[in-house]
Amino acid sequence: MAGCMLYPNRTSQAFAYVGYNGQDFLSFDTENVTWTLSQDTKLSRYVQSFLQNYTALNELVEIIFNDTCVDEMEMFLHYGRAAVERQELPVATVFARTPSLDQLLLVCHVTGFYPRPISVAWLRDGQEVPPGPALNTSTILPNADLTYQLRSVLAVAPRDGHSYVCRVRHHSLGTRSLLIPWASACFPGNSEVVLITGLMAGLLAAMAIAAISVLWVWRQRKHQQMEESESRNSILSKEA
DSSP, rough: OEEEEOOOOSOEEEEEEEEEETTEEEETTTTEEEEESSSHHHHHHHHHHHHTOOHHHHHHHHHIIIIIIIHHHHHHHHHHHHHOOOOOOEEEEEEEEEEEEEEEEEEEEEEBBBBEEEEEEEEEEEEEESSOOOOOOOOOOOOOTTTTEEEEEEOOOOTTOEEEEEEEGGGTTTTOOOEEOOOGSSSTTTHHHHHHHHHHHHHHHHHHHHHHHHHHHHHHHHHHHHHHHHHHHHHHHHOO
16 A cells, blocks of 8 residues: 655655555655665565665655655645535435334434535433433435435434434534434324324315305305396386
8 A cells, every 4th residue: 555645734655555465565655765674584585675775666656756746745635625625515304203002213313415424413301312322323425416324313202302403413513513402302192193183284274164165155156146136126117
């Protein structure tokens, strides 16, 4: 494994590592142009001696990683800066699932963010919920538009009376945090209350619409009857 690192102050550092049978074997000191043992064995000493005496190879490696690699990286950064510095804000939603009568799953789905690193946590009454069997956060998955997504699921009791907030921290947000509360979590028996309230609101709305429709039809018919009556009276007057 070999390459170079470019730091914000424009300094750079090259590296080269050699592995053998899944273990570190040798490393190349690009500043002193020497090979260093990662394990002291007969084979590693032999390879070190061979490479150290291969002057042309050492000079080539030094030029490639100290000069060429840095120049190429600066070129990539110049022409690909928009991709390197791309930032997309996360979009988060919170919803609930009820796999059983005694368990409620709060789901925080976060998507559309870039770059990949992100922090998602649940707050119970303002305090972060520690890792445990009740908390399950998925791995970060890619989206088709090259952004990312994940979801965090917290298992709670349906009537525990606590308030819950999903907190998202991401580089695109700067020092701010995205806070998405589960609005009905702080009301005991919230699931039933929300369901009944929704049904009642829907029923009242339907009744109101029906009443308005009946009133409109009645007025239309009344208006039509008045017009027909006036028309008959006009005809009778003319005949008289």
